[in-house]
Amino acid sequence: MTAAAAAPQRRAARARWILLLLAGLAVAAGLSLAIGARSVPLAEILSALGGARDSVGEAAVALRIPRTLLAAAAGAALALAGAVMQGVTRNPLADPGILGVNAGAAFAVVAGIAFFGLSSVSAYVLCAILGAGAAAAAVYAIGGIGAGGATPLKLALTGTAVAIALSSLTTAIVLPRGDIAGTARSWQTGGVGGAGYDSLRLGLPVLALGAALCLGAARGLNMLGLGEETAKGLGSRVAATRALASLGAVMLCGTATALCGPIGFVGLVVPHACRLLCGADHRWLLPFSAIGGAILLILADIAGRVAMRPAEMDVGIVTAFLGAPVFIWIVRRRRAGALAQ
């Protein structure tokens, strides 16, 4: 088979996978409406969706719809941001959690609540984006010091150091403040339990803008994957691609953190899994990752609701359990030298 004949076939295969993933997303969303910490009969859920009032089903659906929407949006945002960060830094370990970006967003929000009395969602989102951007810039600047630039090892270590440092600061701010402890506790692990339409309405436009920036940079990221020099030689505007894609990724994970709190490892796991399905072409990888991230976070949230009924477990805990082994697996797979290069 020639390469020319293979290309349409590959495209067809990828399109089939996209359709399958979308079907999976629909199934996950359906499950998320039907399954909860409290078991509600399926018939009641269905009748509530059909418009029945004043039933247990209606109460459940009223809570579960925004929750599912938030999980889908945050999952898609984090996975997309992770894929872009892996592309921009050419680093297999890049993830908004590992690079300290989520910790930066959470720290900024907690500081805003504690010192400036912030209480509106729009203020949280703005704070979180600023915090995420500052943390990303700091980590990338520190990780890029020295010979060899920002290697996977240096970036991961720097990100972890910054994340540990920021969460120490966050704890220091929160502990003596009994009045904000309740609000601020949710900033230690991310959860989607408190979802409401108000915060979604504010967050979605920012997420959409961030996603648009990221998707627009897909072709540039492909070039970047060939190496900086080659990309320049092929006429790609490397600096512009990097800046736009990074801005988009920061907006995505900052907003996701502002809406749910820090959720780790989604941005690491999903793009790696999607690369197995569709290859390294960012024009496909980015949409694949977004859908995959939405599915993963919805499923993780369902697992958190079921794992310890009648109580619930924050989705951030579930993703760490799923994601950390993958992180270790990626580290193990690579030669020690490759990590330091």
Place this chain on the structure above:
Amino acid sequence: MTAAPLSAGLARLRRARTRHRARASAALALAILAVAALTLSIGHTVTPPLDLLRALAGAEVPGTSFALHQLRLPRAVLSLLSGAAFGLGGAVFQTMLRNQLASPDIVGITSGAGAAAVAGIVLFSLSGAAVSLLAVGGGLGVALLIYLLAWRDGVAGTRLILVGIGMSAMLQSATLYILSKAPSWTLQEATRWLAGSVNGAQLGQALPLLAALAVFGTAIFLAARDLEALRLGDDMAAALGVRLGRVRLMAVLAATGLVAVATAMAGPVAFVAFLSGPVASRLLGPGRAPFAAAALTGALLVLAADFTGQVLLPSRYPVGVVTGLLGAPYLVYLVIRQNRRGTPT
């Protein structure tokens, strides 16, 4: 011809260095005494030195004896011993793996001990020695797991650190998961414990720590020469006749034991294990690995940080928050320096 003056010069240098190290260690010990005296005499009320001495000697001083024997003395003792255990354990790891970032609180061994301790307290309502044992078991289990996972034709320091970071994330989630199952009235307490705190210290807690320091500390000092040789690299150490496997296993067991018992008693006090070794070697200057000085530095750090958190800051902080605030910038600084040099320090 020049050999004699040269060797004499070297000997003089070595003597000067030994003197400097002795002086630095003495200064550390004095600082510990001073901070301990401060901790014992200042709390809600300030006790005059004379009353303090009389109460320490066993006399019944109204208003002082209770605060001293029930509150301040246990607190100071627990700070001192847990700090020493953290400091010594951390320094052993850093020396053995030739990387300051490979301290037990960064590669997840503290998290393992903490998760096991929290599980014991919350799920099985254990207390006292049982929790310590569980914490040691958890710490050792995690240490072993990290070592095995990082194994691929030998253990590379970088891979071990990254695997440890992943493990640490997972274990912290496990701890949060267990805590979320805890009845809500223990949550505040548990959060304090997680931050690392010597609040509510009791003299009985000193016993497991003393035992750990005696047993594991002795083992470490007996093997200090071999550990020293490991700093030259594995091949060199083997050539010098060090039995690598045995020394490493012993060192991991002893250091993990120390850190785990300290974690079970005082909670994962942030960064003490990580900070003590580098600070001690900065104080002592170049030379042998500063195990004893690292233990002293750890004790001083926890004592001083607890005093700061209790008395000097506007609101009361558990000790772990203060050490966290101290350690976080240093961690970032260390990463910057390490990046600039291009080689792990």
